Amino acid sequence: MRALTTPTEQPLLELDNLRVNFHTPTGIVRAVRGLSFTLGRERLGIVGESGSGKSMTGRAILDLIPYPGEVLADRLVYRGQDLLTMDKRTRRKLRGRHISMVMQDPKFSLNPVQTVGEQIAEAYRVHHKASAREARERSIAMLEAVQIREPGRVYELYPHEVSGGMGQRVMIAMMLIAEPDILIADEPTSALDVTVQLQILKILDDLVTERGMGLIFISHDLHLVQSFCDRVIVMYGGKAMETLPAAELADEAARSQRHPYTLGLLGCLPDLDHPKAKLATLTRDPAWLA
Amino acid sequence: MTTWTDYLTTDSPTSRRQARLGQLYRQWLAFKRNPLAIAGLVIVVALLLIAAFAPLIAPHNPLAQNLDKRLLPPSAVNFFGTDSLGRDIFSRIVYGARVTLVIVLLVVISVGPVGLLIGATSGYLGGWVDRLLMRITDVFLAFPRLVLALAFVAALGPGLENAVIAIAITAWPPYARVARAETLIIRQQDYIAAVRLQGASQWRIVWKHVVPLCLPSLIVRTTLDMAGIILTAAGLGFLGLGAQPPIPEWGAMISAGREQIFDQWWVATFPGLAICVVALGFNLLGDGLRDVMDQR
Amino acid sequence: MAITFFGLLLVTFLIARVIPIDPVLAVVGDNAKADVYDAARAALGLDKPLWQQFATYVGKVFTGDLGKSVLTSNLVTDDIKRVFPATLELATLGTLIGVSLGVPLGVLAAVYQGRWPDQLARLIGLFGYSVPVFWFGLMGLLLFYAKLGWVAGPGRISVAYQDFVDPITGVLVIDAALQGEWEAFRDAWSHLILPAAVLGLLSVAYISRMARSFMITELQQQYVIAARVKGMSEFRVIWRHALRNAFVPLITVIALSYAQLLEGSVLTETIFAWPGLGRYITNSLLNADMNAVLGGTLVVGAVFIGVNLLSDILGRLVDPRTR
Numbered sequence: 069m070r071a072l073t074t075p076t077e078q079p080l081l082e083l084d085n086l087r088v089n090f091h092t093p094t095g096i097v098r099a100v101r102g103l104s105f106t107l108g109r110e111r112l113g114i115v116g117e118s119g120s121g122k123s124m125t126g127r128a129i130l131d132l133i134p135y136p137g138e139v140l141a142d143r144l145v146y147r148g149q150d151l152l153t154m155d156k157r158t159r160r161k162l163r164g165r166h167i168s169m170v171m172q173d174p175k176f177s178l179n180p181v182q183t184v185g186e187q188i189a190e191a192y193r194v195h196h197k198a199s200a201r202e203a204r205e206r207s208i209a210m211l212e213a214v215q216i217r218e219p220g221r222v223y224e225l226y227p228h229e230v231s232g233g234m235g236q237r238v239m240i241a242m243m244l245i246a247e248p249d250i251l252i253a254d255e256p257t258s259a260l261d262v263t264v265q266l267q268i269l270k271i272l273d274d275l276v277t278e279r280g281m282g283l284i285f286i287s288h289d290l291h292l293v294q295s296f297c298d299r300v301i302v303m304y305g306g307k308a309m310e311t312l313p314a315a316e317l318a319d320e321a322a323r324s325q326r327h328p329y330t331l332g333l334l335g336c337l338p339d340l341d342h343p344k345a346k347l348a349t350l351t352r353d354p355a356w357l358a
Numbered sequence: 359m360t361t362w363t364d365y366l367t368t369d370s371p372t373s374r375r376q377a378r379l380g381q382l383y384r385q386w387l388a389f390k391r392n393p394l395a396i397a398g399l400v401i402v403v404a405l406l407l408i409a410a411f412a413p414l415i416a417p418h419n420p421l422a423q424n425l426d427k428r429l430l431p432p433s434a435v436n437f438f439g440t441d442s443l444g445r446d447i448f449s450r451i452v453y454g455a456r457v458t459l460v461i462v463l464l465v466v467i468s469v470g471p472v473g474l475l476i477g478a479t480s481g482y483l484g485g486w487v488d489r490l491l492m493r494i495t496d497v498f499l500a501f502p503r504l505v506l507a508l509a510f511v512a513a514l515g516p517g518l519e520n521a522v523i524a525i526a527i528t529a530w531p532p533y534a535r536v537a538r539a540e541t542l543i544i545r546q547q548d549y550i551a552a553v554r555l556q557g558a559s560q561w562r563i564v565w566k567h568v569v570p571l572c573l574p575s576l577i578v579r580t581t582l583d584m585a586g587i588i589l590t591a592a593g594l595g596f597l598g599l600g601a602q603p604p605i606p607e608w609g610a611m612i613s614a615g616r617e618q619i620f621d622q623w624w625v626a627t628f629p630g631l632a633i634c635v636v637a638l639g640f641n642l643l644g645d646g647l648r649d650v651m652d653q654r
Numbered sequence: 655m656a657i658t659f660f661g662l663l664l665v666t667f668l669i670a671r672v673i674p675i676d677p678v679l680a681v682v683g684d685n686a687k688a689d690v691y692d693a694a695r696a697a698l699g700l701d702k703p704l705w706q707q708f709a710t711y712v713g714k715v716f717t718g719d720l721g722k723s724v725l726t727s728n729l730v731t732d733d734i735k736r737v738f739p740a741t742l743e744l745a746t747l748g749t750l751i752g753v754s755l756g757v758p759l760g761v762l763a764a765v766y767q768g769r770w771p772d773q774l775a776r777l778i779g780l781f782g783y784s785v786p787v788f789w790f791g792l793m794g795l796l797l798f799y800a801k802l803g804w805v806a807g808p809g810r811i812s813v814a815y816q817d818f819v820d821p822i823t824g825v826l827v828i829d830a831a832l833q834g835e836w837e838a839f840r841d842a843w844s845h846l847i848l849p850a851a852v853l854g855l856l857s858v859a860y861i862s863r864m865a866r867s868f869m870i871t872e873l874q875q876q877y878v879i880a881a882r883v884k885g886m887s888e889f890r891v892i893w894r895h896a897l898r899n900a901f902v903p904l905i906t907v908i909a910l911s912y913a914q915l916l917e918g919s920v921l922t923e924t925i926f927a928w929p930g931l932g933r934y935i936t937n938s939l940l941n942a943d944m945n946a947v948l949g950g951t952l953v954v955g956a957v958f959i960g961v962n963l964l965s966d967i968l969g970r971l972v973d974p975r976t977r
Binding site: 130132160161162163164165168169171172173176177178179180181182190191194195226228239242243246 | 884
Binding site: 493494496497498500501502503504505506508509510511512513585586589592593596597598599609612616619620623626627629630633634637638641642645 | 657658659661662664665666669670780781783784785786787788789790792793795796800913914916917920921924925935936939940942944947948950951954955958959962
């Protein structure tokens with residue numbers, strides 16, 4: 069286990085009271101209701117059911133909340149730069165270059181009419197002045213870094229010609245080629261075959277560690293997050309139920325101190341070593357959202 | 359009032375009719391919120407009223423020639439001026455609404471059921487029936503509509519009835535296509551399988567279950583198509599192949615005003631505006647209906 | 655495709671057979687004796703069974719024989735070869751106008767969905783679907799030719815320049831440019847632009863509407879978000895990533911619109927005295943010249959099929975998934 073952020077180092081990202089609201093004809097939908105956390109060079113997991121606001125948190129950090137939605141926060145700071153007062157253009161330039169995101173399903177998140185290589189090279193050239201040739205070389209090197217054999221051949225392939233696991237490696241290559249400090253991984257393995265999930269996680273882990281990046285790992289899978297991350301935020305209904313070091317999740321002795329929702333999430337997972345006659349269903353208390 | 363809205367908006371209708379009326383009412387509420395759709399409805403209703411009450415609205419006899427009053431510009435007496443035979447253009451346009459309406463209704467009445475039946479049969483039965491019918495449809499779709507209608511009128515001879523027949527012959531394929539596409543979706547639903555298990559005949563399934571479900575998209579299609587029919591009919595009239603003189607048909611009136619377009623602009627301009635407004639009305643109405651009835 | 659064309663032949667053949675005019679009488683005159691009538695009937699092949707007549711007809715069409723035009727006393731095939739380039743010129747420029755205005759309009763409408771560019775596109779679309787093209791052409795002539803004098807009037811070229819340009823491609827503006835006859839070019843262009851713009855508006859209506867709906871679909875896709883995450887400008891996200899995907903189905907729409915313009919040219923050519931296929935068909939029609947009408951109809955139908963086929967092939971080339 070790596071050390072958590074040393075107090076002397078400036079945090080990568082600071083969030084205070086983040087809210088995401090959607091104004092619909094039938095009223096305001098509150099997707100995120102007051103989330104606060106600080107991210108250092110660590111692996112932070114955000115877990116919750118679908119609709120808990122975990123994906124919206126990622127999108128809000130990237131300024132990618134679509135039109136009827138609004139993002140509010142008391143504080144949203146990337147390495148000392150205030151994102152709330154920053155103009156749209158500068159904010160866009162942060163995307164990819166400083167904060168990036170790997171999305172769920174490579175089948176849909178790669179442009180079907182462009183070769184994968186072009187898409188990677190494009191991500192590089194948005195942020196770096198480089199010739200087409202240089203961008204191509206960089207991209208092929210990046211494909212190698214995500215452990216793709218024959219990167220030169222894969223460069224020329226179209227997204228429909230690559231498998232899901234390879235597509236997700238391409239996605240990682242595309243999102244890391246500009247060398248960002250923060251990577252948001254939004255369910256990066258949920259659409260993949262179980263057999264390749266671990267490979268992808270390994271690649272992701274190696275790159276993040278090697279480059280000393282901060283990772284926000286968004287998932288519905290508590291066990292995965294527990295084994296993969298340093299720290300975990302458990303979200304429900306747009307709010308953080310609790311934040312804790314991942315190690316404590318496995319700690320049977322500390323169970324009594326856990327939030328009931330976290331226990332619920334843990335309890336509804338099957339465990340072959342300790343089989344239960346009946347899996348628990350999640351109980352949800354409206355009071356948690358008050 | 360309140361009891362009526364309660365009856366219509368209840369979540370638990372007690373009869374089939376109540377459920378159906380309730381759905382209509384909800385669709386009407388959605389339709390009412392769209393100002394453009396309402397504008398379309400107003401235009402179409404106005405067209406119906408004008409056609410029905412033409413003798414009361416028209417200030418002059420649409421056929422009365424008066425060579426002393428040839429090509430007069432618009433005035434308080436002749437709102438839209440007079441044509442080269444001294445006939446009042448406004449009155450002719452008012453009566454022309456009847457001609458337009460007759461053409462549209464005749465075409466739709468003959469085309470709708472045919473297209474629906476061909477499409478629903480084709481989609482439901484599948485196999486070689488489907489292939490044959492869709493081949494025929496393709497052939498007709500391969501022809502540009504107006505050119506095919508022209509060829510038919512050329513064969514049948516000019517005139518109102520023949521124009522209607524020619525337009526009808528060229529208008530059915532898209533209906534068949536829509537109906538077939540709908541049927542293919544409906545056919546695979548479980549409740550159709552349930553009806554079949556109860557021993558319903560093929561015809562009963564097509565008529566009682568498939569056809570009614572195709573109706574909404576066909577109504578939308580028809581309304582939008584009416585604009586196209588009006589334009590085709592006007593085109594035939596313009597070429598002298600539709601309604602024959604002295605019947606006041608809008609397309610033919612434009613054709614008659616063509617000679618004087620640079621000197622007496624009003625002769626051709628007003629009938630064209632009438633076509634434009636009516637076609638726009640049907641388009642707006644169809645658009646609005648699509649939004650509420652055919653949300654897929 | 656082949657089957658569709660065969661059906662096309664069958665329809666034109668059947669139309670020719672249902673005409674109430676007796677083609678034999680047209681040859682021998684009303685007062686012919688019975689034996690002369692029968693001989694002429696046999697000479698025309700009309701005594702044979704219907705399917706044999708059809709076989710003969712198909713054979714003739716495939717050897718390029720569409721019969722003789724009564725009106726021009728030329729072979730219909732020759733007539734069509736002469737008039738077709740004029741229609742092609744008109745429809746092509748009309749489609750170019752339609753694509754260059756319609757696609758951007760549709761894209762903007764999709765990006766600003768529900769706001770004013772969308773309303774504008776909707777209005778233009780509704781207008782294009784509701785205006786009779788012949789009336790629109792007349793109004794155009796009235797305004798831009800008679801009142802403002804910005805463009806030339808009906809016809810394809812002024813009488814003064816009529817013999818300046820030798821036909822090479824048959825497309826007048828191209829021929830004039832190839833021969834460096836710039837005054838003739840300007841004159842021909844000035845005749846061409848108004849009818850092409852009239853046709854173009856119809857095309858804008860259709861293309862912008864479809865472009866809007868395809869773009870709305872594409873803009874909701876995940877790869878668009880991915881492109882934004884990379885830090886691409888919104889301009890590139892929309893015009894490079896999303897539009898390139900929307901273009902795959904748009905090709906079919908553009909092809910269809912092109913074919914429809916060939917149809918729209920029937921009425922437009924009449925208004926603008928444009929010596930193309932549309933006017934040829936209508937003129938023949940008004941003079942009951944059935945060979946010419948059916949020949950023209952067949953050619954328009956064949957072009958329709960051909961354009962559809964072409965759009966299929968093009969679509970395959972643009973979309974890597976079907977390559």
